[in-house]
Amino acid sequence: MRRCGVKWMRVADVLARRGIDVGGAVCVKGWVRSNRESKADGGLCFVTISDGTCFDPVQAVVRADAAGFANAQRLTAGCAVEVEGTLVESQGKGQAVEIAATAVRVVGWVDDPETYPVSNKRHTFEYLREVAHLRVRTNTFGAVARVRHCLSFAVHRFFHERGFYYVHTPIITASDCEGAGQMFRVSTLDLLKLPTRSRPDGGREVDFSQDFFGKEAHLTVSGQLNVETYCSALSRVYTFGPTFRAENSNTSRHLAEFWMIEPEIAFADLHADADLAEEFIRFLIDTVLTERADDMRFFEERIEKGLIARLRHVLETPFRRLPYTEAVELLRRAADKGAKFEFPVAWGTDLQSEHERYLTEEHFKQPVVLMHYPKSIKAFYMRLDDGCAPGRETVSAMDVLVPRIGEIIGGSQREERLDRLDQRLDEMKLPKEDYGWYRDLRRYGTVPHAGFGLGFERLMLFVTGMQNIRDVIPFPRAPKQADF
Protein backbone atom coordinates (compact mmCIF):
# COMPACT_ATOMS: atom_id res chain seq x y z
CA MET A 1 0.00 0.00 0.00
CA ARG A 2 1.26 3.39 -1.01
CA ARG A 3 2.09 5.73 1.82
CA CYS A 4 1.18 9.39 2.00
CA GLY A 5 4.15 11.66 1.59
CA VAL A 6 3.09 13.53 4.72
CA LYS A 7 1.76 12.50 8.10
CA TRP A 8 -1.49 10.52 7.94
CA MET A 9 -3.82 11.74 10.66
CA ARG A 10 -7.26 10.95 12.01
CA VAL A 11 -9.86 13.55 11.07
CA ALA A 12 -10.72 13.89 14.78
CA ASP A 13 -7.14 14.98 15.51
CA VAL A 14 -6.95 17.29 12.52
CA LEU A 15 -10.13 19.16 13.46
CA ALA A 16 -9.11 19.36 17.12
CA ARG A 17 -5.61 20.42 16.02
CA ARG A 18 -3.94 17.72 18.08
CA GLY A 19 -0.41 17.27 16.74
CA ILE A 20 -0.93 19.75 13.93
CA ASP A 21 -1.66 23.42 13.54
CA VAL A 22 -2.59 25.80 10.77
CA GLY A 23 0.15 25.76 8.14
CA GLY A 24 1.10 22.14 8.79
CA ALA A 25 1.22 19.45 6.14
CA VAL A 26 -1.30 16.66 6.58
CA CYS A 27 -2.82 13.60 4.93
CA VAL A 28 -6.29 12.22 5.66
CA LYS A 29 -7.96 9.08 4.39
CA GLY A 30 -11.66 8.41 4.44
CA TRP A 31 -14.95 8.34 2.57
CA VAL A 32 -16.51 11.24 0.71
CA ARG A 33 -19.65 12.64 2.31
CA SER A 34 -20.32 15.36 -0.26
CA ASN A 35 -18.67 17.08 -3.18
CA ARG A 36 -19.55 20.58 -4.38
CA GLU A 37 -17.86 21.99 -7.45
CA SER A 38 -17.33 25.67 -8.14
CA LYS A 39 -16.11 27.47 -11.24
CA ALA A 40 -14.75 30.39 -9.21
CA ASP A 41 -11.03 31.08 -9.03
CA GLY A 42 -10.35 28.89 -12.04
CA GLY A 43 -12.31 25.95 -10.64
CA LEU A 44 -12.30 24.20 -7.29
CA CYS A 45 -14.01 21.33 -5.48
CA PHE A 46 -15.19 21.25 -1.89
CA VAL A 47 -14.92 17.64 -0.80
CA THR A 48 -16.01 16.69 2.71
CA ILE A 49 -14.37 13.54 4.03
CA SER A 50 -15.26 11.41 7.02
CA ASP A 51 -13.08 8.71 8.51
CA GLY A 52 -15.51 7.98 11.33
CA THR A 53 -13.19 9.18 14.07
CA CYS A 54 -15.52 12.01 15.08
CA PHE A 55 -18.88 13.42 14.13
CA ASP A 56 -17.72 16.17 11.77
CA PRO A 57 -16.15 15.50 8.41
CA VAL A 58 -13.18 17.55 7.27
CA GLN A 59 -13.49 19.75 4.19
CA ALA A 60 -10.78 19.53 1.56
CA VAL A 61 -10.57 22.36 -0.96
CA VAL A 62 -9.17 21.04 -4.23
CA ARG A 63 -7.99 23.63 -6.75
CA ALA A 64 -7.38 23.07 -10.43
CA ASP A 65 -3.60 22.85 -9.94
CA ALA A 66 -3.83 20.07 -7.35
CA ALA A 67 -2.71 16.63 -8.45
CA GLY A 68 -5.76 14.53 -9.24
CA PHE A 69 -8.12 17.47 -9.76
CA ALA A 70 -9.88 15.78 -12.68
CA ASN A 71 -10.69 12.82 -10.47
CA ALA A 72 -11.77 15.07 -7.61
CA GLN A 73 -14.40 16.60 -9.90
CA ARG A 74 -15.95 13.14 -10.36
CA LEU A 75 -16.08 12.21 -6.67
CA THR A 76 -19.50 11.28 -5.31
CA ALA A 77 -20.72 10.28 -1.86
CA GLY A 78 -19.11 7.06 -0.68
CA CYS A 79 -15.87 7.19 -2.66
CA ALA A 80 -12.74 6.33 -0.67
CA VAL A 81 -9.96 8.91 -0.98
CA GLU A 82 -6.61 10.02 0.31
CA VAL A 83 -6.02 13.76 0.44
CA GLU A 84 -2.72 15.49 1.03
CA GLY A 85 -2.43 19.18 1.69
CA THR A 86 -1.96 22.00 4.14
CA LEU A 87 -4.18 22.74 7.12
CA VAL A 88 -5.54 26.28 6.69
CA GLU A 89 -8.12 28.51 8.32
CA SER A 90 -11.35 28.22 6.38
CA GLN A 91 -12.54 31.18 4.32
CA GLY A 92 -16.07 29.82 4.42
CA LYS A 93 -18.54 29.41 7.23
CA GLY A 94 -19.29 26.10 8.94
CA GLN A 95 -15.77 24.97 9.74
CA ALA A 96 -12.80 26.60 11.47
CA VAL A 97 -10.14 24.82 9.48
CA GLU A 98 -9.95 22.90 6.23
CA ILE A 99 -7.36 21.21 4.08
CA ALA A 100 -5.99 23.08 1.06
CA ALA A 101 -5.34 19.98 -1.04
CA THR A 102 -2.17 19.51 -3.02
CA ALA A 103 -3.01 15.96 -4.09
CA VAL A 104 -6.12 13.79 -4.21
CA ARG A 105 -5.93 10.06 -4.81
CA VAL A 106 -9.06 8.01 -5.31
CA VAL A 107 -8.65 4.71 -3.47
CA GLY A 108 -12.08 3.29 -4.33
CA TRP A 109 -14.76 4.62 -6.66
CA VAL A 110 -18.49 4.15 -6.20
CA ASP A 111 -19.64 1.88 -9.03
CA ASP A 112 -22.98 3.49 -9.77
CA PRO A 113 -23.52 6.78 -7.91
CA GLU A 114 -27.22 6.84 -8.73
CA THR A 115 -27.91 3.63 -6.86
CA TYR A 116 -25.41 4.11 -4.01
CA PRO A 117 -27.70 3.16 -1.10
CA VAL A 118 -26.70 5.94 1.31
CA SER A 119 -26.42 8.90 -1.01
CA ASN A 120 -26.27 12.36 0.46
CA LYS A 121 -29.88 12.93 1.50
CA ARG A 122 -32.40 11.95 4.12
CA HIS A 123 -33.23 8.31 4.58
CA THR A 124 -35.67 6.62 6.91
CA PHE A 125 -34.22 4.37 9.59
CA GLU A 126 -36.40 1.55 8.26
CA TYR A 127 -34.76 1.83 4.87
CA LEU A 128 -31.25 2.10 6.30
CA ARG A 129 -31.85 -1.08 8.28
CA GLU A 130 -32.06 -2.85 4.92
CA VAL A 131 -28.55 -1.62 4.10
CA ALA A 132 -27.03 -2.25 7.52
CA HIS A 133 -23.59 -2.80 5.95
CA LEU A 134 -23.54 0.81 4.74
CA ARG A 135 -25.72 2.70 7.23
CA VAL A 136 -22.79 3.30 9.57
CA ARG A 137 -21.56 5.82 6.97
CA THR A 138 -24.44 8.15 7.90
CA ASN A 139 -24.32 10.81 10.59
CA THR A 140 -26.78 9.01 12.84
CA PHE A 141 -25.30 5.53 12.71
CA GLY A 142 -21.75 6.78 12.96
CA ALA A 143 -22.75 8.62 16.13
CA VAL A 144 -24.55 5.52 17.44
CA ALA A 145 -21.46 3.41 16.82
CA ARG A 146 -19.14 5.81 18.64
CA VAL A 147 -21.51 6.20 21.60
CA ARG A 148 -21.90 2.43 21.79
CA HIS A 149 -18.14 2.03 21.98
CA CYS A 150 -17.88 4.79 24.56
CA LEU A 151 -20.52 3.19 26.78
CA SER A 152 -18.99 -0.29 26.43
CA PHE A 153 -15.65 0.96 27.67
CA ALA A 154 -17.32 2.97 30.42
CA VAL A 155 -18.99 -0.21 31.68
CA HIS A 156 -15.65 -1.94 32.08
CA ARG A 157 -13.99 1.14 33.55
CA PHE A 158 -16.76 1.59 36.12
CA PHE A 159 -16.48 -1.95 37.42
CA HIS A 160 -12.71 -2.22 37.15
CA GLU A 161 -12.20 0.99 39.12
CA ARG A 162 -14.44 -0.40 41.87
CA GLY A 163 -12.65 -3.72 42.23
CA PHE A 164 -15.05 -5.88 40.25
CA TYR A 165 -13.74 -8.80 38.21
CA TYR A 166 -15.01 -9.39 34.68
CA VAL A 167 -16.24 -12.98 34.31
CA HIS A 168 -16.82 -14.67 30.95
CA THR A 169 -19.92 -16.77 31.51
CA PRO A 170 -20.77 -19.38 28.88
CA ILE A 171 -22.76 -18.62 25.74
CA ILE A 172 -23.87 -22.22 25.37
CA THR A 173 -25.62 -23.77 28.33
CA ALA A 174 -26.76 -27.34 28.85
CA SER A 175 -28.60 -26.51 32.04
CA ASP A 176 -32.26 -25.85 31.49
CA CYS A 177 -32.64 -23.93 34.73
CA GLU A 178 -32.12 -20.33 33.70
CA GLY A 179 -35.86 -19.99 33.31
CA ALA A 180 -36.10 -16.67 31.51
CA GLY A 181 -38.17 -17.47 28.49
CA GLN A 182 -37.80 -19.31 25.20
CA MET A 183 -34.29 -20.46 24.32
CA PHE A 184 -32.53 -21.13 21.01
CA ARG A 185 -31.51 -24.75 20.66
CA VAL A 186 -27.87 -25.62 19.93
CA SER A 187 -27.52 -28.96 18.19
CA THR A 188 -25.44 -30.76 15.58
CA LEU A 189 -28.06 -33.46 14.99
CA ASP A 190 -29.26 -33.97 11.42
CA LEU A 191 -32.74 -32.47 11.42
CA LEU A 192 -33.81 -34.92 8.71
CA LYS A 193 -32.55 -37.97 10.62
CA LEU A 194 -33.19 -37.31 14.31
CA PRO A 195 -32.22 -40.21 16.57
CA THR A 196 -35.07 -41.26 18.83
CA ARG A 197 -35.53 -43.46 21.86
CA SER A 198 -38.58 -44.78 23.70
CA ARG A 199 -40.06 -42.97 26.64
CA PRO A 200 -41.27 -44.73 29.80
CA ASP A 201 -44.86 -44.04 28.69
CA GLY A 202 -44.26 -45.88 25.43
CA GLY A 203 -43.95 -42.81 23.21
CA ARG A 204 -40.84 -41.70 21.30
CA GLU A 205 -38.54 -38.77 21.98
CA VAL A 206 -35.41 -37.32 20.44
CA ASP A 207 -32.30 -39.01 21.84
CA PHE A 208 -30.14 -36.06 22.78
CA SER A 209 -27.49 -38.38 24.28
CA GLN A 210 -26.29 -38.64 20.68
CA ASP A 211 -26.09 -34.87 20.30
CA PHE A 212 -22.82 -32.90 20.53
CA PHE A 213 -23.01 -32.25 24.28
CA GLY A 214 -24.75 -35.51 25.11
CA LYS A 215 -27.77 -33.60 26.30
CA GLU A 216 -30.00 -30.75 25.23
CA ALA A 217 -28.13 -27.47 24.87
CA HIS A 218 -29.22 -23.89 24.28
CA LEU A 219 -27.90 -20.35 23.93
CA THR A 220 -27.82 -18.55 27.24
CA VAL A 221 -30.64 -16.26 28.34
CA SER A 222 -28.65 -14.92 31.29
CA GLY A 223 -25.22 -15.27 32.84
CA GLN A 224 -26.56 -14.66 36.30
CA LEU A 225 -26.60 -18.18 37.76
CA ASN A 226 -23.07 -18.79 36.54
CA VAL A 227 -21.76 -15.45 37.71
CA GLU A 228 -23.20 -16.07 41.20
CA THR A 229 -20.63 -18.87 41.55
CA TYR A 230 -17.76 -16.46 40.91
CA CYS A 231 -19.37 -13.90 43.18
CA SER A 232 -19.18 -16.51 45.94
CA ALA A 233 -15.38 -16.40 45.73
CA LEU A 234 -14.32 -13.11 44.14
CA SER A 235 -16.90 -10.95 46.00
CA ARG A 236 -17.63 -8.41 43.28
CA VAL A 237 -17.98 -9.60 39.70
CA TYR A 238 -19.80 -8.80 36.49
CA THR A 239 -20.54 -10.19 33.06
CA PHE A 240 -20.99 -8.28 29.84
CA GLY A 241 -21.86 -10.45 26.90
CA PRO A 242 -24.42 -11.51 24.33
CA THR A 243 -27.72 -12.94 25.46
CA PHE A 244 -30.36 -14.75 23.44
CA ARG A 245 -34.12 -14.90 23.70
CA ALA A 246 -36.25 -16.86 21.23
CA GLU A 247 -39.39 -14.98 22.23
CA ASN A 248 -41.56 -13.88 19.32
CA SER A 249 -41.31 -10.26 20.42
CA ASN A 250 -42.04 -7.69 17.74
CA THR A 251 -41.40 -4.39 19.44
CA SER A 252 -38.99 -1.49 19.28
CA ARG A 253 -37.54 -2.55 22.66
CA HIS A 254 -36.73 -6.25 22.12
CA LEU A 255 -34.05 -8.17 20.26
CA ALA A 256 -33.43 -11.90 19.88
CA GLU A 257 -29.71 -11.26 20.42
CA PHE A 258 -28.71 -8.46 22.76
CA TRP A 259 -25.93 -7.55 25.15
CA MET A 260 -26.49 -7.63 28.87
CA ILE A 261 -24.46 -6.42 31.82
CA GLU A 262 -24.90 -8.39 35.03
CA PRO A 263 -22.99 -7.40 38.17
CA GLU A 264 -23.21 -9.56 41.28
CA ILE A 265 -22.06 -8.43 44.72
CA ALA A 266 -21.46 -10.53 47.84
CA PHE A 267 -22.26 -9.51 51.41
CA ALA A 268 -24.87 -7.15 50.00
CA ASP A 269 -28.59 -6.58 50.28
CA LEU A 270 -31.21 -5.09 47.98
CA HIS A 271 -30.42 -1.49 48.88
CA ALA A 272 -26.73 -1.97 48.15
CA ASP A 273 -27.85 -3.39 44.81
CA ALA A 274 -30.01 -0.33 44.09
CA ASP A 275 -27.15 1.96 45.15
CA LEU A 276 -24.89 0.22 42.67
CA ALA A 277 -27.46 0.45 39.86
CA GLU A 278 -27.94 4.16 40.46
CA GLU A 279 -24.25 4.97 40.62
CA PHE A 280 -23.67 2.86 37.51
CA ILE A 281 -26.26 4.64 35.36
CA ARG A 282 -24.99 8.05 36.49
CA PHE A 283 -21.41 7.13 35.67
CA LEU A 284 -22.38 5.99 32.18
CA ILE A 285 -24.36 9.14 31.40
CA ASP A 286 -21.64 11.39 32.76
CA THR A 287 -19.01 9.59 30.70
CA VAL A 288 -20.86 9.77 27.42
CA LEU A 289 -21.74 13.46 27.86
CA THR A 290 -18.07 14.21 28.45
CA GLU A 291 -16.40 11.93 25.93
CA ARG A 292 -18.89 12.09 23.03
CA ALA A 293 -20.08 15.65 23.28
CA ASP A 294 -20.06 15.98 19.48
CA ASP A 295 -22.31 12.99 18.89
CA MET A 296 -24.59 13.87 21.82
CA ARG A 297 -25.06 17.36 20.39
CA PHE A 298 -26.25 15.72 17.18
CA PHE A 299 -28.72 13.49 19.04
CA GLU A 300 -30.00 16.55 20.89
CA GLU A 301 -30.52 18.52 17.68
CA ARG A 302 -31.77 15.87 15.29
CA ILE A 303 -33.08 12.91 17.29
CA GLU A 304 -34.62 14.13 20.56
CA LYS A 305 -34.99 17.76 21.59
CA GLY A 306 -34.31 18.07 25.32
CA LEU A 307 -32.21 14.91 25.44
CA ILE A 308 -29.24 16.48 27.20
CA ALA A 309 -31.43 18.23 29.78
CA ARG A 310 -33.17 14.92 30.45
CA LEU A 311 -29.84 13.17 31.01
CA ARG A 312 -28.50 15.97 33.21
CA HIS A 313 -31.66 15.73 35.30
CA VAL A 314 -30.92 12.04 35.86
CA LEU A 315 -27.38 12.95 36.92
CA GLU A 316 -28.58 15.44 39.50
CA THR A 317 -31.69 13.81 40.99
CA PRO A 318 -31.60 10.76 43.28
CA PHE A 319 -33.66 7.88 41.90
CA ARG A 320 -37.03 7.58 43.60
CA ARG A 321 -37.21 4.28 45.52
CA LEU A 322 -40.66 2.92 46.15
CA PRO A 323 -42.05 -0.41 47.39
CA TYR A 324 -44.33 -2.16 44.90
CA THR A 325 -47.15 -2.02 47.45
CA GLU A 326 -46.92 1.76 47.69
CA ALA A 327 -46.75 2.06 43.91
CA VAL A 328 -49.97 0.10 43.61
CA GLU A 329 -51.67 2.40 46.13
CA LEU A 330 -50.34 5.46 44.32
CA LEU A 331 -51.61 4.18 40.98
CA ARG A 332 -55.04 3.38 42.41
CA ARG A 333 -55.32 6.87 43.84
CA ALA A 334 -54.25 8.27 40.46
CA ALA A 335 -56.92 6.20 38.73
CA ASP A 336 -59.51 7.51 41.20
CA LYS A 337 -58.43 11.05 40.40
CA GLY A 338 -58.94 10.47 36.70
CA ALA A 339 -55.73 8.95 35.32
CA LYS A 340 -56.78 6.87 32.33
CA PHE A 341 -55.49 3.30 32.52
CA GLU A 342 -56.54 0.59 30.12
CA PHE A 343 -55.79 -2.12 32.69
CA PRO A 344 -56.82 -2.16 36.34
CA VAL A 345 -54.23 -1.95 39.09
CA ALA A 346 -54.37 -4.70 41.68
CA TRP A 347 -51.91 -5.95 44.30
CA GLY A 348 -50.40 -9.24 43.18
CA THR A 349 -50.37 -8.58 39.43
CA ASP A 350 -47.47 -7.20 37.47
CA LEU A 351 -47.63 -3.55 36.51
CA GLN A 352 -48.50 -2.82 32.89
CA SER A 353 -46.33 -0.64 30.66
CA GLU A 354 -48.82 2.20 31.03
CA HIS A 355 -48.50 2.05 34.84
CA GLU A 356 -44.72 2.08 34.73
CA ARG A 357 -44.77 4.97 32.30
CA TYR A 358 -47.16 6.90 34.53
CA LEU A 359 -44.85 6.52 37.51
CA THR A 360 -41.60 7.50 35.82
CA GLU A 361 -42.85 9.93 33.15
CA GLU A 362 -45.80 11.69 34.74
CA HIS A 363 -45.83 11.30 38.50
CA PHE A 364 -42.17 11.36 39.53
CA LYS A 365 -40.64 12.53 36.22
CA GLN A 366 -37.36 10.79 37.10
CA PRO A 367 -35.99 7.25 37.29
CA VAL A 368 -37.93 5.11 39.74
CA VAL A 369 -36.72 2.00 41.56
CA LEU A 370 -39.63 -0.27 42.36
CA MET A 371 -38.81 -2.80 45.10
CA HIS A 372 -40.33 -5.75 46.95
CA TYR A 373 -42.61 -7.28 44.35
CA PRO A 374 -45.10 -10.07 45.12
CA LYS A 375 -43.24 -13.37 45.06
CA SER A 376 -45.83 -14.89 42.73
CA ILE A 377 -44.71 -12.75 39.78
CA LYS A 378 -40.95 -13.05 40.27
CA ALA A 379 -38.23 -15.68 39.75
CA PHE A 380 -37.42 -18.53 42.13
CA TYR A 381 -33.99 -17.22 43.08
CA MET A 382 -35.18 -13.92 44.54
CA ARG A 383 -34.94 -13.59 48.30
CA LEU A 384 -38.16 -13.92 50.29
CA ASP A 385 -38.71 -10.78 52.35
CA ASP A 386 -38.83 -11.21 56.12
CA GLY A 387 -41.93 -10.29 58.13
CA CYS A 388 -44.51 -10.33 55.35
CA ALA A 389 -48.22 -10.44 56.16
CA PRO A 390 -49.86 -13.72 55.15
CA GLY A 391 -50.97 -13.57 51.52
CA ARG A 392 -48.75 -10.57 50.96
CA GLU A 393 -45.39 -12.30 50.58
CA THR A 394 -42.89 -10.24 48.64
CA VAL A 395 -39.37 -10.81 47.40
CA SER A 396 -36.33 -8.51 47.38
CA ALA A 397 -36.64 -7.65 43.72
CA MET A 398 -36.07 -4.28 42.13
CA ASP A 399 -36.82 -2.85 38.71
CA VAL A 400 -35.34 0.45 37.58
CA LEU A 401 -37.81 2.33 35.40
CA VAL A 402 -36.73 5.29 33.30
CA PRO A 403 -38.75 7.71 31.18
CA ARG A 404 -39.26 6.71 27.53
CA ILE A 405 -37.85 3.19 27.94
CA GLY A 406 -39.63 1.69 30.94
CA GLU A 407 -37.74 -1.14 32.58
CA ILE A 408 -34.01 -0.74 31.98
CA ILE A 409 -32.73 -2.81 34.90
CA GLY A 410 -34.13 -5.85 36.65
CA GLY A 411 -32.40 -7.12 39.76
CA SER A 412 -32.77 -8.69 43.16
CA GLN A 413 -31.17 -9.85 46.34
CA ARG A 414 -30.74 -13.59 45.86
CA GLU A 415 -32.15 -16.23 48.20
CA GLU A 416 -29.10 -17.37 50.13
CA ARG A 417 -30.98 -19.69 52.57
CA LEU A 418 -31.10 -23.26 51.26
CA ASP A 419 -34.37 -24.17 52.98
CA ARG A 420 -36.18 -21.16 51.55
CA LEU A 421 -34.68 -21.74 48.10
CA ASP A 422 -35.81 -25.38 48.14
CA GLN A 423 -39.25 -24.26 49.26
CA ARG A 424 -39.45 -21.90 46.27
CA LEU A 425 -38.25 -24.59 43.86
CA ASP A 426 -40.98 -26.89 45.18
CA GLU A 427 -43.66 -24.21 44.92
CA MET A 428 -42.73 -23.53 41.32
CA LYS A 429 -42.43 -27.25 40.55
CA LEU A 430 -38.79 -26.98 39.50
CA PRO A 431 -36.77 -30.20 39.92
CA LYS A 432 -34.07 -29.78 42.60
CA GLU A 433 -31.73 -32.17 40.82
CA ASP A 434 -31.38 -29.64 37.98
CA TYR A 435 -30.05 -27.05 40.42
CA GLY A 436 -27.31 -29.06 42.08
CA TRP A 437 -24.41 -26.65 41.68
CA TYR A 438 -26.61 -23.63 42.32
CA ARG A 439 -27.86 -25.18 45.60
CA ASP A 440 -24.26 -26.02 46.55
CA LEU A 441 -23.53 -22.30 46.82
CA ARG A 442 -26.10 -22.23 49.65
CA ARG A 443 -24.49 -25.23 51.36
CA TYR A 444 -20.85 -24.14 51.29
CA GLY A 445 -20.33 -20.74 52.89
CA THR A 446 -23.48 -19.01 51.71
CA VAL A 447 -23.66 -15.22 51.98
CA PRO A 448 -26.28 -12.58 51.26
CA HIS A 449 -25.70 -11.35 47.72
CA ALA A 450 -27.46 -9.37 45.06
CA GLY A 451 -27.18 -8.31 41.45
CA PHE A 452 -28.99 -6.95 38.44
CA GLY A 453 -29.20 -7.14 34.68
CA LEU A 454 -29.00 -4.09 32.45
CA GLY A 455 -29.94 -4.40 28.80
CA PHE A 456 -27.16 -2.62 26.96
CA GLU A 457 -29.27 -1.68 23.94
CA ARG A 458 -31.97 -0.23 26.20
CA LEU A 459 -29.28 1.90 27.78
CA MET A 460 -28.34 2.99 24.26
CA LEU A 461 -31.94 4.03 23.56
CA PHE A 462 -32.07 5.98 26.80
CA VAL A 463 -28.78 7.76 26.18
CA THR A 464 -29.15 8.54 22.46
CA GLY A 465 -32.88 9.23 22.21
CA MET A 466 -33.14 6.74 19.35
CA GLN A 467 -36.59 5.15 19.11
CA ASN A 468 -35.97 1.62 17.84
CA ILE A 469 -33.65 -0.89 19.49
CA ARG A 470 -32.79 -2.31 16.05
CA ASP A 471 -31.03 0.96 15.28
CA VAL A 472 -28.62 0.94 18.23
CA ILE A 473 -26.96 -2.43 17.52
CA PRO A 474 -24.88 -2.91 14.36
CA PHE A 475 -26.65 -5.96 12.99
CA PRO A 476 -30.00 -6.56 14.72
CA ARG A 477 -31.41 -10.05 15.18
CA ALA A 478 -35.16 -10.23 15.70
CA PRO A 479 -38.00 -12.50 14.52
CA LYS A 480 -37.65 -12.85 10.73
CA GLN A 481 -34.53 -10.68 10.79
CA ALA A 482 -31.02 -12.13 10.70
CA ASP A 483 -29.53 -10.53 7.58
CA PHE A 484 -25.96 -9.35 7.36
Add this chain to the structure above:
RNA sequence: UCCCCGAUAGCUCAAUGGUAGAGCAACCGGCUGUUAACCGGUUUGUUGUAGGUUCGAGUCCUACUCGGGGAGCCA
Protein backbone atom coordinates in the same frame (compact mmCIF):
# COMPACT_ATOMS: atom_id res chain seq x y z
C1' U B 1 -48.51 -13.96 19.17
C1' C B 2 -52.79 -10.13 19.21
C1' C B 3 -54.94 -5.11 17.50
C1' C B 4 -54.38 -0.97 14.06
C1' C B 5 -51.77 1.20 9.81
C1' G B 6 -48.69 0.80 5.56
C1' A B 7 -45.85 -1.19 0.86
C1' U B 8 -45.87 3.21 -6.16
C1' A B 9 -38.84 5.61 -9.70
C1' G B 10 -32.23 4.67 -6.33
C1' C B 11 -34.65 7.50 -1.74
C1' U B 12 -39.16 10.40 0.35
C1' C B 13 -44.01 10.67 -1.16
C1' A B 14 -48.62 12.09 -4.67
C1' A B 15 -52.29 9.94 -8.06
C1' U B 16 -62.30 10.21 -7.67
C1' G B 17 -62.14 2.46 -10.49
C1' G B 18 -60.35 5.41 -16.60
C1' U B 19 -52.93 7.87 -20.16
C1' A B 20 -47.98 6.61 -13.71
C1' G B 21 -46.52 12.16 -11.21
C1' A B 22 -43.45 15.54 -7.96
C1' G B 23 -39.22 16.60 -4.80
C1' C B 24 -34.44 14.74 -3.78
C1' A B 25 -30.43 11.77 -5.87
C1' A B 26 -27.77 10.80 -10.58
C1' C B 27 -26.22 12.89 -15.39
C1' C B 28 -25.58 17.53 -18.72
C1' G B 29 -25.32 22.93 -18.78
C1' G B 30 -25.33 27.90 -16.10
C1' C B 31 -23.91 30.67 -11.63
C1' U B 32 -21.27 30.57 -7.19
C1' G B 33 -15.43 30.09 -1.27
C1' U B 34 -19.36 26.11 -1.56
C1' U B 35 -21.51 23.69 2.82
C1' A B 36 -29.61 20.62 3.07
C1' A B 37 -26.34 25.56 -2.19
C1' C B 38 -29.13 27.89 -6.25
C1' C B 39 -31.25 28.10 -11.70
C1' G B 40 -32.40 25.31 -16.41
C1' G B 41 -32.58 20.54 -18.78
C1' U B 42 -32.27 14.93 -19.18
C1' U B 43 -32.81 9.82 -17.53
C1' U B 44 -35.58 6.60 -14.18
C1' G B 45 -41.49 2.13 -13.05
C1' U B 46 -43.16 -6.10 -13.33
C1' U B 47 -47.28 0.02 -8.34
C1' G B 48 -44.48 -6.06 -2.31
C1' U B 49 -46.18 -11.51 -3.92
C1' A B 50 -50.25 -14.74 -5.56
C1' G B 51 -55.22 -14.97 -6.70
C1' G B 52 -60.18 -12.65 -7.39
C1' U B 53 -64.16 -8.76 -8.80
C1' U B 54 -64.60 -5.46 -13.24
C1' C B 55 -65.19 -3.53 -20.06
C1' G B 56 -61.03 -1.52 -17.26
C1' A B 57 -57.44 -2.19 -10.77
C1' G B 58 -51.84 1.60 -8.08
C1' U B 59 -57.04 2.27 -6.35
C1' C B 60 -62.06 -2.68 -4.52
C1' C B 61 -61.91 -8.07 -2.18
C1' U B 62 -58.99 -12.55 -0.16
C1' A B 63 -54.48 -14.82 1.34
C1' C B 64 -49.39 -14.37 2.09
C1' U B 65 -44.61 -11.62 2.81
C1' C B 66 -42.19 -7.58 4.85
C1' G B 67 -42.24 -2.85 7.58
C1' G B 68 -44.30 0.80 11.31
C1' G B 69 -47.26 2.07 15.92
C1' G B 70 -49.47 -0.16 20.29
C1' A B 71 -49.99 -4.63 23.60
C1' G B 72 -48.06 -9.19 25.73
C1' C B 73 -43.22 -11.59 27.07
C1' C B 74 -38.89 -9.09 29.15
C1' A B 75 -33.49 -6.55 29.49
